[in-house]
Amino acid sequence: MFSVTVDVVCLTVRDGAFQVLLVERGGPPFEGRLALPGGFVQVDENLEDAARRELREETGIEAPRFVEQLATYGEPDRDPRGRTVSVAFLAIAADLGEATGGSDAAAADWHRVDELLRDDSLLAFDHAVILADAVERARGKLEYTPLACDFCPAEFTIAELRRVYETMWDLRLDPANFHRKVTRADGFLVETGKSADGGVGRPAQLYRRGGSGADLPAAEPRYDGVGVPLGSPCRHGASYS
Amino acid sequence: MFSVTVDVVCLTVRDGAFQVLLVERGGPPFEGRLALPGGFVQVDENLEDAARRELREETGIEAPRFVEQLATYGEPDRDPRGRTVSVAFLAIAADLGEATGGSDAAAADWHRVDELLRDDSLLAFDHAVILADAVERARGKLEYTPLACDFCPAEFTIAELRRVYETMWDLRLDPANFHRKVTRADGFLVETGKSADGGVGRPAQLYRRGGSGADLPAAEPRYDGVGVPLGSPCRHGASYS
DNA sequence: GCAAAAGTGTTATACGTACACCCATGA
DNA sequence: TCATGGGTGTACGTATAACACTTTTGC
Known part of the structure; x- marks a missing residue:
């Protein structure tokens, strides 16, 4: 017991x-x-x-x-x-x-x-x-799911989303490439049409977290390359004894 | 209780x-x-x-x-x-x-x-x-760790390893590209110098599973790209409610 | 206008894919 | 010498990284 x-x-x-x-x-x-x-x-x-x-x-x-x-x-x-x-x-x-x-x-x-x-x-x-x-x-x-969106409020800018990755990994990301990457990732973000205001500089578009995955075409996974951990071998520590 | x-x-x-x-x-x-x-x-x-x-x-x-x-x-x-x-x-x-x-x-x-x-x-x-x-x-x-090696005996050929992926995902992989990919992945495999015999065709080299990860340089993870799930959005079902 | 942040275009490079080809063995 | 599977070379397409550049706001 x-x-x-x-x-x-x-x-x-x-x-x-x-x-x-x-x-x-x-x-x-x-x-x-x-x-x-x-x-x-x-x-x-x-x-x-x-x-x-x-x-x-x-x-x-x-x-x-x-x-x-x-x-x-x-x-x-x-x-x-x-x-x-x-x-x-x-x-x-x-x-x-x-x-x-x-x-x-x-x-x-x-x-x-x-x-x-x-x-x-x-x-x-x-x-x-x-x-x-x-x-x-x-x-x-964060690496392979849209989890970062859950660190943001319901509506957020690309820059806010970027700051999640930057904070969690303590690095700087290129805002230009980041923007393209997340906006082009299918089903990742949904435009709201609204834009943020108040800050300095050009106002950013507001986005919402993309579909839950269920309502997406679920594109054929690309298993072709087999996903051997090349850059960083054995990074995800498995519990070997 | x-x-x-x-x-x-x-x-x-x-x-x-x-x-x-x-x-x-x-x-x-x-x-x-x-x-x-x-x-x-x-x-x-x-x-x-x-x-x-x-x-x-x-x-x-x-x-x-x-x-x-x-x-x-x-x-x-x-x-x-x-x-x-x-x-x-x-x-x-x-x-x-x-x-x-x-x-x-x-x-x-x-x-x-x-x-x-x-x-x-x-x-x-x-x-x-x-x-x-x-x-x-x-x-x-299988996608991001050397887990496939654990489906193989202590010493195995590249083809045996390939068959693990092929069986688990029910697909055919190009033997040539697979060979290059796993042999070049740092720390993934260790050569034994021995070769398999008995089968038809050119005998294959025998490999052992690579280091446990602890004894490897642990190459700088490449977080540059942020790992948004491009090909297959939201594939790894998170438990949203 | 100027600073600052958003967002787009362009290019070099790296990587994956496809496939032609050579190698080493048994029959 | 032929069939079979192991393994290498190479060309091509696509994705990423770096960075120049344009857009839109507040001051």
């Missing part, structure tokens, strides 16, 4: 930095330490529903559109209270402002991922490991 | 077909039906160790080098006996021959994945869903 919990790694790009939503623990163990929002799964509750509920209850933030199971953490000694298995979820949100709603949400706030990853001891339980796995998953998915 | 189990999706390429290792259930529920090997996690046992143990006990097959957590399945009604959460693992093996060892292994055998996916009702519990997820993960990982 085990306790089963869920933990939510809710990531965003905020103030030009990659950030994660954390709560301060109000009781033992790890009282006063930062932790991922999460808690026990109820007996008739689906795992993903539990994750959404805990996020809402502990931080006052309604779960965003993108919520995906990350992995399950079950080392026998991971919780001093007893054998606990935790199913971690990855949530991707646009910048939602301060986290100030919710009942237990007093201590919920955003924190920079880079600082948390530099020092494992800042987080309770094995949450530093979970965070590191979540970051790796999110960075990876 | 939940029961926690592990299930193992052990995949291989065998007789020119993509196959999975299954057992026949010896008791209720789903008595007599095919199921993934698996069982209850012990109280002081790590999840992955449990998976390896169950694979060995139920099929007589020692877990291969590649074992990776797949996902966790926890719908409230997935097991008629009570609330059970199952952590599924993906294992990739070379063709290991018949499954005939182990105590409970009498009923363990390899089955064609394509047939199982055509009819959900062939497998016990939600194992058809787990299998489908495993297949998607394995196909996906």
Whole structure:
């Protein structure tokens, strides 16, 4: 007999930095330490529903559109209270402002991922490991899915989208080539016809995230090249033993 | 309080077909039906160790080098006996021959994945869903990791490796281009100097799987292009709700 | 007009694809 | 010497990267 919990790694790009939503623990163990929002799964509750509920209850933030199971953490000694298995979820949100709603949400706030990853001891339980796995998953998915759009509000400019990639990978992208790439990627973006105003320079067009994929022709995948990892061999660390 | 189990999706390429290792259930529920090997996690046992143990006990097959957590399945009604959460693992093996060892292994055998996916009702519990997820993960990982080598024995020819891709994706690859691609991919393969014999035609060189990645220069990832999914938008189904 | 950001055009290069061709072996 | 599969050379099309250039706004 085990306790089963869920933990939510809710990531965003905020103030030009990659950030994660954390709560301060109000009781033992790890009282006063930062932790991922999460808690026990109820007996008739689906795992993903539990994750959404805990996020809402502990931080006052309604779960965003993108919520995906990350992995399950079950080392026998991971919780001093007893054998606990935790199913971690990855949530991707646009910048939602301060986290100030919710009942237990007093201590919920955003924190920079880079600082948390530099020092494992800042987080309770094995949450530093979970965070590191979540970051790796999110960075990876930017490469081959339209995940970046989920870091943006419903309507956004190409430059905002570009800044997501630039922040997550800490590099500069050529605005011209980036613009062409994303606007030409089939099904990736939808024009709204509107344009942003207020900033300096020529106003940018506003776009919306493209179709969910279901309503697209799903172009024949190009498996011809076999996708051997040429540039960076073995980059996506598989768990070999 | 939940029961926690592990299930193992052990995949291989065998007789020119993509196959999975299954057992026949010896008791209720789903008595007599095919199921993934698996069982209850012990109280002081790590999840992955449990998976390896169950694979060995139920099929007589020692877990291969590649074992990776797949996902966790926890719908409230997935097991008629009570609330059970199952952590599924993906294992990739070379063709290991018949499954005939182990105590409970009498009923363990390899089955064609394509047939199982055509009819959900062939497998016990939600194992058809787990299998489908495993297949998607394995196909996906072929694209950007050296996973294909794990479907081959320790030493293999380029043609054997090519047949893995051809079987998994059901297509024909140009042997010439494939050869160049994998032999030039840095760190992907290591020459053994030996060559295969026995077959018709010019004997092929034998290769071994390349470094684990840790001992490689880990070439600068080429994030320049941002990896928008051009050819096939939104192919890797993210769990949007 | 000037600065700044959006967006387009142009070109060199790299990579994938197709396919002709040579190599090494068994029968 | 012929058939078969292993392996190399080469030409061509397409995608990317770099960067010059035009457009549209606020000041």
